[in-house]
Amino acid sequence: MTPSRRRARVTREDVARAAGTSTAVVSYVINDGPRPVAEKTRLRVLAAIEEVGYEPDAIARALASGVTGAYGLIVPDIANPYFAALAHVLADATSAADRVLLLGDSIEDVAREAELIRSFARRKVDGLLLATVDGRPDLTPASANRIPVVVIDRVDPGLEASTVAIDNVAAARAVTEHLLAHGYDSHGIVSGPADLLIARERVQGWSAALDAARVDQAHRSVAEAPFSRAGGREAGLHLLDGPTRPRAIFASSEAQAVGVLSAAAERGLRVPDDIAVMSFDGTETSDFTVPKLSSAVQPLDEIARAAVSLLGRKAGIAPAHQLIGFDLRLRASCGSHRDIG
């Protein structure tokens, strides 16, 4: 049983020999096509595969077939719990599609992102899932290789790619309307970077709700910050220390909301009694903050399913733009359900 040290690699040829067939038949069996194989031969091949311990080489298969069986995912920062949650469901959906996932962390850096796109394109991924840090990323490396691209999360129109997203304006508006329903009279928002469309959209929804309620401009304050916990804390402190401390703050991402909670604690303010907070995204993180965060929830599983499903389509032709519904989840941070934390 001492394995010959020189021949670690077991190939189709070994299988064919053991089964007494040709290598082509082995392929037919493994791929269940493109030619039919007699049941008897099939079993013989299967037995031979078992016997010699054959494992198909994914690289060789990829080169020959033109299908790599890999999807690429690029996110601005995998350490951000929101993107981590997104990656989780996407990894799952990818597995379900019987593929592996290439992860790229662009570190919120445009140049790095472009590099990752090129790198993944050279690797001939079967599809690219992109949460971009760039308003208008260069997708030509993908299209040159006929790689379908689905942009998620930070969606901007005019992209030569399919998109999956929620209605940011409507979601932000719904959040704000809830805050208004509580009777809060002065409002602050922690917005994302103004060069990102989704950041502007969320501000827009917030403004629209305040407009409709005829909230005076003097009772509104905006603090722009990166979509991160640190950004949220900074912006939160800025709002809390400002001349007119808002009674309610809408943090336009979950990470920022976590930062706002931390800022409030730092100033000795109680949430929601002194300051109400609502959030966006609504991953599991929001169930474990103190207090729990109310938010517009992005249904990540749905988004993942939709995104991976769009990757299945042929590339190039007619990008699709899929809108996913959001949920409003009320917890303690906005003043609802004080009792249940």
Place this chain on the structure above:
Amino acid sequence: MTPSRRRARVTREDVARAAGTSTAVVSYVINDGPRPVAEKTRLRVLAAIEEVGYEPDAIARALASGVTGAYGLIVPDIANPYFAALAHVLADATSAADRVLLLGDSIEDVAREAELIRSFARRKVDGLLLATVDGRPDLTPASANRIPVVVIDRVDPGLEASTVAIDNVAAARAVTEHLLAHGYDSHGIVSGPADLLIARERVQGWSAALDAARVDQAHRSVAEAPFSRAGGREAGLHLLDGPTRPRAIFASSEAQAVGVLSAAAERGLRVPDDIAVMSFDGTETSDFTVPKLSSAVQPLDEIARAAVSLLGRKAGIAPAHQLIGFDLRLRASCGSHRDIG
């Protein structure tokens, strides 16, 4: 300028033709070897590459050279902020090593993990980074392909692989000694699953410190739970609701500590005034909880560097076991620094 629709693929051949050389020379230029190339020729080739817009095909290159330029990373749950933080630094270190990262999420499932190991082995990754959910994962698919494996985080001895980890016993002991220094007299621990060595080690360190301080068994309580936020909350509630509520709780992972904070809030208990909490891992998350978490910090960058560096070694021969130092970081949750949150 209308590109011919039939020939999307630009190959070395096109470059060679444009440069008036052979395809081999193109390879030599691109790979800077294995044969030297005259400077003049080199420039001509470079220009030709630019001119025809050539991008090397990573798959073909992998097949021919036997090097894929990809590392695999398998984690129990990428949605867990701790593993997300780990993935972040590993992605970075991988990029620095000029490679891409294949991400596998085993969903805390042993079978799924085994499947991922096989899948990555078939893909011929150049190295495998494994945060296993299995005490003794089957690494033969890797070794059969001479793929070096580095086990991180959940390390167990007797593995046929290199490991990178901190001294869990010492770290847990240091945490507990700090708690004792505060004068707390009754102690609880949220431990991880008992079948994981690191979980047992952290309990061991905790016990050792209590033993040394002659803390009576009656003043100790243990609650076992998964290394997750939900697990931490359950176990936390269990400890808080038990017959002898501990004055201090050591949560043996950051995720669990977040759950404990949430449990304390649910019971209307203040941290650290009513109940002190210390944690493990210490990622950025600990700086944004309310209150901030004191913890034994695992220096992820160092771990990542060490792990990727170990992957560089040849496979098979003599696995190395690298121990990384931990830090003790004191914040508000244990009763230190009340003022600075």
Place this chain on the structure above:
DNA sequence: CTGTTAGCGCCTTCAG
């Protein structure tokens, strides 16, 4: 220093 060419392991068309 440069060109020729035989693979890498598998897929798939084309004969049989």
Place this chain on the structure above:
DNA sequence: CTGAAGGCGCTAACAG
């Protein structure tokens, strides 16, 4: 239903 054989795009001997 099965076998033979030509690629997929690139690397790396081996000749010149």
